[in-house]
Amino acid sequence: MVKIAVRHLNAYTKKQKILKDITLDIYENAVTAIIGPSGCGKSTFLRSLNRMNDFFEDITIEGEVLLDNKNIYDKDMNVFELRKNVGMVFQRPNPFPKSIFENIAYGLKIHGEKDKKVIEEKVIWALKEANLYEEVKDKLGDSAFSLSGGQQQRLCIARAIAIEPKVLLMDEPASALDPISTIQLERLIEKLKKEFTIVIVTHNIQQAGRISDYTAFFYMGELVEYDKTEKIFTTPKKKLTEDYLEGRFG
Amino acid sequence: MDKTKKEFIFFTIFRFFAFVSVLIVLTLLFYIFSRGLKVISLNFIIDYPRNGFTEGGILPSIVGSIYLLGLASLFAVPIGVLGGIYLSEYTKENTLTNAIRLSIDTLSGIPSIIFGLFGLAVFSKMLGFKISLLSGSLTLSILMLPTIFSATIESLKLVPKDFRDASFALGATKWQTTFEIVLKTAMPNIITGVLLSIGRAIGETAPILFTGATFYTRGLPTSIFEPVMALPYTIYGLLTEGTFPQKQVPIAFGASIVLILIVFIITLPGIIIRNKYRSNKKW
Numbered sequence: 204m205v206k207i208a209v210r211h212l213n214a215y216t217k218k219q220k221i222l223k224d225i226t227l228d229i230y231e232n233a234v235t236a237i238i239g240p241s242g243c244g245k246s247t248f249l250r251s252l253n254r255m256n257d258f259f260e261d262i263t264i265e266g267e268v269l270l271d272n273k274n275i276y277d278k279d280m281n282v283f284e285l286r287k288n289v290g291m292v293f294q295r296p297n298p299f300p301k302s303i304f305e306n307i308a309y310g311l312k313i314h315g316e317k318d319k320k321v322i323e324e325k326v327i328w329a330l331k332e333a334n335l336y337e338e339v340k341d342k343l344g345d346s347a348f349s350l351s352g353g354q355q356q357r358l359c360i361a362r363a364i365a366i367e368p369k370v371l372l373m374d375e376p377a378s379a380l381d382p383i384s385t386i387q388l389e390r391l392i393e394k395l396k397k398e399f400t401i402v403i404v405t406h407n408i409q410q411a412g413r414i415s416d417y418t419a420f421f422y423m424g425e426l427v428e429y430d431k432t433e434k435i436f437t438t439p440k441k442k443l444t445e446d447y448l449e450g451r452f453g
Numbered sequence: 454m455d456k457t458k459k460e461f462i463f464f465t466i467f468r469f470f471a472f473v474s475v476l477i478v479l480t481l482l483f484y485i486f487s488r489g490l491k492v493i494s495l496n497f498i499i500d501y502p503r504n505g506f507t508e509g510g511i512l513p514s515i516v517g518s519i520y521l522l523g524l525a526s527l528f529a530v531p532i533g534v535l536g537g538i539y540l541s542e543y544t545k546e547n548t549l550t551n552a553i554r555l556s557i558d559t560l561s562g563i564p565s566i567i568f569g570l571f572g573l574a575v576f577s578k579m580l581g582f583k584i585s586l587l588s589g590s591l592t593l594s595i596l597m598l599p600t601i602f603s604a605t606i607e608s609l610k611l612v613p614k615d616f617r618d619a620s621f622a623l624g625a626t627k628w629q630t631t632f633e634i635v636l637k638t639a640m641p642n643i644i645t646g647v648l649l650s651i652g653r654a655i656g657e658t659a660p661i662l663f664t665g666a667t668f669y670t671r672g673l674p675t676s677i678f679e680p681v682m683a684l685p686y687t688i689y690g691l692l693t694e695g696t697f698p699q700k701q702v703p704i705a706f707g708a709s710i711v712l713i714l715i716v717f718i719i720t721l722p723g724i725i726i727r728n729k730y731r732s733n734k735k736w
Contacts, residue, residue: 255622287624297615300638309633310623359619366623
């Protein structure tokens with residue numbers, strides 16, 4: 204089932220076009236990987252799905268992004284509600300300077316949850332869901348900065364899923380992590396797709412191949428090819444895709 | 454010249470200058486303490502001056518200084534902190550906000566006697582508050598304002614963009630992000646800035662010279678429209694206008710010790726807070 208339908212999405216600044224007429228469907232409970240060389244517009248595309256580009260005043264967005272058939276760029280769209288439904292995990296782990304518990308409780312609190320018992324239950328649920336609970340259960344009151352980089356990133360995932368979004372956007376979530384943390388993160392992504400629709404931007408082609416169901420290849424702001432991952436990786440239709448996957452440029 | 458030798462020479466030079474700066478402070482403290490320590494006693498702090506300020510204590514000056522600073526903080530801290538938050542978080546950089554920033558930086562470089570004259574003209578004369586606790590603390594608050602303002606803006610700027618992004622991505626509003634994340638993160642630095650500005654203001658004589666301070670009062674102030682005694686002005690008065698220096702100069706030095714200790718007590722929590730947060734926050 205289509206969760207997000209992107210229709211003729213354009214993004215540009217006064218100086219250049221960042222995204223050129225992107226149209227694609229993102230499927231529910233699947234992992235969609237966005238790959239492409241640096242500067243191809245991957246991150247801008249990802250940030251256009253939860254309107255985080257709103258903070259860049261020089262970027263203009265045109266076209267439609269339909270989340271459950273509702274255009275998120277409509278005037279009556281509540282952007283805070285949108286971001287509650289479309290969570291995001293960033294490139295560098297960015298926990299708040301709060302305790303492990305408070306990091307996750309924050310999202311629940313800002314969306315109006317006051318019941319301490321409910322908050323506690325959901326924090327623990329999110330930590331378990333993010334495969335982090337066993338490692339931190341005895342030190343929930345400790346600063347989030349006492350965790351390792353990989354643990355911090357899983358904490359950020361727990362924080363994002365605690366408010367039960369429908370979609371989870373990940374912007375190169377493993378690029379700052381060591382190999383073991385990366386493997387843990389990939390396992391986690393595979394588990395999470397049962398409950399969430401995941402869109403992940405990655406520099407790492409092998410990673411896209413390992414974890415994604417669909418792959419979109421972006422180049423110079425254009426969507427070159429989009430298909431099931433196995434098809435893209437075995438029988439790409441475009442020469443450009445093939446060259447990129449074989450590492451001839453990047 | 455080989456590298457180790459070069460390193461040795463430079464380190465020696467650095468060490469020398471570090472030593473000199475510490476030495477100057479220690480000499481200063483030794484000088485003041487050696488001359489004033491003999492008058493320090495519990496009575497000195499809790500008693501009124503007697504016999505034309507040749508005996509007794511300096512209680513009214515201590516209380517006056519605390520009143521002045523308390524009231525000045527009451528005016529300056531909310532305006533400085535809230536104004537800083539507004540300018541840093543809610544405005545974009547443009548000609549107007551840059552002009553505001555520039556004027557604040559300029560204000561903090563203006564000699565304090567100018568603030569004194571301003572206070573005299575505006576609070577004492579124009580608004581008719583005369584020489585009073587109110588005029589004095591309003592003048593001091595204007596002196597403190599730029600420091601608090603800049604400290605707030607600088608502290609907010611130090612909060613990484615990552616924290617704001619994370620908060621917005623969770624669906625937080627600007628208000629929630631500013632107050633729950635940005636302000637809480639910046640708070641230790643803001644508090645430190647506020648305490649430092651109070652520590653600086655308590656030692657100022659010039660701003661209260663024509664606006665709030667008087668050399669002698671009977672008893673403690675009972676209203677904000679009365680003039681007050683204040684430590685720096687007491688020291689100044691005893692040294693320049695005293696009629697009985699043999700007894701009054703040691704009292705001036707004793708008052709200096711008390712002033713130094715008060716500044717220390719005010720700035721200490723700032724230092725502790727800063728160190729505490731520095732040690733457990735790494736970003």
